[in-house]
């Protein structure tokens with residue numbers, strides 16, 4: 001497998017200009033999507049998760065407002081918004097779940113030969129990391145460059161464009177609604193690009209204080225159904241959610257013998273110490289935090 005990351009700078013402008021008025025359908029990411037581009041690629045293989053049991057893990061922030069519990073709930077609600085979509089009368093055949101264990105890996109990475117975690121990262125040193133300065137978020141979608149299979153995704157949320165908050169119906173001045181950003185980023189996480197429709201969640205621009213991207217338009221729903229509709233419903237066990245090569249809460253959890261120069265292009269080199277496996281599927285038993293509708297696990301579908 002040849003894996004490469006697709007970085008998606010998202011919600012690029014703090015001040016939204018005049019929105020396009022022409023209608024255009026959703027956009028799916030493909031293997032030929034220009035790096036950091038927002039135009040919809042017309043070639044390449046669409047990116048899609050083949051696995052149907054997908055986990056994500058929150059990295060705790062240094063700031064304690066909103067609380068970690070509030071953040072975890074917001075992240076769940078954001079993914080749930082996509083999971084609630086029905087395609088042809090059937091609920092989206094993906095099971096999306098947050099791990100009970102937090103991620104401690106605050107940088108995007110995919111380890112082809114070691115354990116992984118799909119991290120939700122809140123970045124307070126956005127500029128120092130040389131990330132796009134006006135982006136509210138950036139999601140890295142790691143995929144097989146031939147088949148388009150998504151194997152890992154890491155979401156970075158910009159803490160520097162305003163006060164990240166869990167807004168009510170409206171935000172206070174200067175607040176950035178976390179759910180507005182994470183719902184949009186979750187669309188990228190699942191393989192969608194930007195829509196040209198200004199009322200779509202996947203529209204590529206936003207404003208401080210905006211909350212409209214908490215909700216999906218029909219265009220967003222059509223996009224996610226094009227990617228995943230028609231599959232049978234998954235019946236996920238805890239082990240099925242474990243990322244490739246196992247779950248690692250920390251970065252670079254490589255086996256000692258793997259400290260060669262063979263890491264994924266673009267991924268950090270292995271650390272020189274503290275490398276060990278954590279990734280046994282069974283090690284996660286009991287640590288998983290099921291979603292509110294976890295009862296559906298027993299009924300084949302999890303959310």
Ligand SMILES: [Zn+2]
Pocket residue numbers: 008009010011184188193194202203204
């Ligand atoms: Zn975006």
